Amino acid sequence: MSSTVSTSSQNEGWSGGNKPMKASYGKLMMWFFIVSDALTFSGFLAAYGFSRFKFINSWPIADEVFTHVPFIHGQELPMIYVAFMTFVLIMSSVTMVLAVDAGHHMKKAKVTFYMFLTIIGGLIFVGSQAWEWATFIKGDFGAVKTYGGNIIQFVDADSDHRVALKDFAQHIPSERVQHESKKGIWFMSESTLSSYTLEEVIQGFKASPNLVVRTQIIEGNHKTVLSREESLRVLRENGSYVVEGANLRDNEYGTPLFADFFFFITGFHGFHVFSGVVLNIIVFFNVILGTYEKRGSYEMVEKVGLYWHFVDLVWVFVFTFFYLV
Amino acid sequence: MADEHKLEIFRGLIKFKSNTQKIWGVLILLTIVTTVEVVLGIIKPEFMMESFLSMKILNWVFIILTIVKAYYITWDFMHMRDETPALRRVVVWTAIFLICYLLWILIQEASYIFNTYDQGYIKRDF
DSSP: OGGGOOGGGGGTTTTSSSOGGGOOHHHHHHHHHHHHHHHHHHHHHHHHHHHHHHTTTTOOOHHHHOOOBTTBOSOOOTTHHHHHHHHHHHHHHHHHHHHHHHHHTTOHHHHHHHHHHHHHHHHHHHHHHHHHHHHHHHOSSOEEEETTSOEEEEEETTTOOBOOGGGTOOOOOOOOOOOOTTTSOTTOOOOOOOSSOHHHHHHHHHHOTTEEEEEEEEETTEEEEOOHHHHHHHHHHHEEEEEOSBOSSOBTTSOHHHHHHIIIIIHHHHHHHHHHHHHHHHHHHHHHHTHHHHHTOOHHHHHHHHHHHHHHHHHHHHHIIIIIO | OTTOOOOEEGGGTEEOSSHHHHHHHHHHHHHHHHHHHHHHHHHOOGGGGSEETTEEHHHHHHHHHHHHHHHHIIIIISOGGGSOHHHHHHHHHHHHHHHHHHHHHHHHHHHHHHHHIIIIISOOOO
């Protein structure tokens, strides 16, 4: 190879020492990482789209799922809290880019301050996400799962609003307790029992004449509501067990795939935010210690900034596809 | 490095005096877009519920607004506007090409599976 190299080409790029596309090595590699990570996230979101189009007429309606705002109880406020979370993340992106800008001007105090705000923003976001998860896992109304794997929910026939199991299920005394490995057969256990048994729900349903069953199937822009007779029949013949909240197997709002993708995608994004906060903290302390001042360049802030903006960018898409569309 | 920023958005319609000012300008833009999205999501105007290219018009609006936001985050917060055209193309077109392919093939397949279900080959509960 070396025999073909002419002396003039040594200054033209392959001998090192120059910057392809006028970007430093670190920045270029950060961009390449971002492209590959963007493809990972689009893989997830495309898989979500796949499942959604596969079940296009029975997918849960996000507005009915994420209706909670911390400290405000008993009101349905779809999207308000996620909009707040989005704003927090965009805001922390702004403080990050201000930190980068201050770094260009070598203003250490300003970089420190803006990095601090960015970290706070990131922590608020991760905390909000944890709260969002907890609310989703806990659920609010409860539903019944059928043998066929579908979810049936209970609504008031007049108002069309969902009714919680605790408002109509009857209490039937029973001896059934959760089987834990320390109490029963040592190599077996079962998941937490639901607050009500199926029989309690069925008896309660029979005793409340204004209740009807709502299925997963969407007609027009609404879920199908069955007649009273049909509701009773479906509940009795197809009802398998009571579902409260959401986990990887059951989801009281509809297909379990919705919950699976929610946990997986927002979880993966939350993990990115978390790693971003850790990186930001490391850079924050380096700024305080004067590492970049000595180095003569705040480029590390810029590189971490690229990652942080990317996390914001991904959230913009997650927000759209999970909460809006 | 400090003063190499391009300080105009909307193809020169709005010009900013400094990079800091541009950042706040872009924040205002992103906030307006997000607010529009949330308001549309809560109101759900009736005329936007019509189906267009197998999706509701409202959903198309959301996706387009999302891409608008993505553009400004990448261009102004990640300083893509100030990079060389080569770097811009390497990053953006690679991602766009691969994502479009992935989306097309998966969504296409999903619609097919839906139709198979819908025409009664699978026993449903109801």
